[in-house]
Amino acid sequence: MNGILIAMIGALLLPIYEAWQDEDIWQKMLAFASIATKTSIMILVVSVLRDDWMIGVVGVLILSVGNAALMLLAHILRRLNEG
Amino acid sequence: MTDEIYVFAIMLLLPLSAGMLVAQTNPYHALIIRGILGAIAALVYALFGAADVALTEALVGTMLSITLYAVAVRSSMSLRLGVLEPEAMPLSAELTQALRQALQPAHLRLELLPYGDPTALQQALGEKEIHALCLPIPVSDRTDKRNYRLQTRTPRLQQLLNTESLQAIAHLDETLQHSESQP
CATH class of the missing domain: 1.20.58 (Methane Monooxygenase Hydroxylase; Chain G, domain 1)
Known part of the structure; x- marks a missing residue:
């Protein structure tokens, strides 16, 4: 099962590279969305591996809250470009 | 482990x-x-x-x-530029474009604040309500192609706005702090 997590870390490096490299702010937001979702899915995988329900609940909460933060930030950035 | x-x-x-x-x-x-x-x-x-x-x-x-x-x-990261009402002085798209380009390296935003007359603009600059002001040069006073004059409150802002594309459109005046310090 460790192989799955190692593969996920490898997949996590791709959006991190994208966020570092790309100067366009919306590309960075996409990379952020990708990383926020991937990390919370990784928390869920770890919780299943360890059979730990406490980490599992936190993983679900972070998965939903991460998207809320993204929406808030995207709205502010959109209004910034308009005004 | x-x-x-x-x-x-x-x-x-x-x-x-x-x-x-x-x-x-x-x-x-x-x-x-x-x-x-x-x-x-x-x-x-x-x-x-x-x-x-x-x-x-x-x-x-x-x-x-x-x-x-x-x-x-x-x-907080915006330059407040005082202008006259749009009816009295329509700002050309060229000028706003050049201003935005000049502010780009400092990651500043351009915020336009309309005022009624030039006296109110000068007063607002003195009372630190705005960071810079933009006034049209009357047709009779024009010496070259430049239609506007810009005055900033601090020398750093003037340094920032001192770009080629902006110099071609607007005349940069002495900053307020400079003219105050002179006798």
Whole structure:
């Protein structure tokens, strides 16, 4: 099962590279969305591996809250470009 | 511990993203990287069994702090330019474009504040309501192609606005601080 997590870390490096490299702010937001979702899915995988329900609940909460933060930030950035 | 070799790999992501955050110059880009750092930090905390710390990092560290900082950066990092009412002085698209280009390297936003007459504009500049003002040069006083004159409050702003494309359209006056210090 460790192989799955190692593969996920490898997949996590791709959006991190994208966020570092790309100067366009919306590309960075996409990379952020990708990383926020991937990390919370990784928390869920770890919780299943360890059979730990406490980490599992936190993983679900972070998965939903991460998207809320993204929406808030995207709205502010959109209004910034308009005004 | 050899079973959990992935823990070390994930831990290495934390200093990596922190280094990326420190290297950013644009404040908005830095805010997004801060979100990435928060997501990775929450993963590391959850991995070590600190579920409460991970939840707090995601809720406060990422969501609340990013939103508050985005609002703060948006309202503070702007150049307030005083202009006359659009009926009295229509600003050419060329001028606003050149202004935005000049402010781009400092990551500043352009905010236009309309005022009734030139006296009110000068007063607003003196009372620090606006950072710079833009007035049309009357047709009779024009010596070259430049139609506008810009006056800034601080020498640093004048230095920032001293670009070629802006010099071609507008005449940059002495800053207010300079003219005050002269007898």
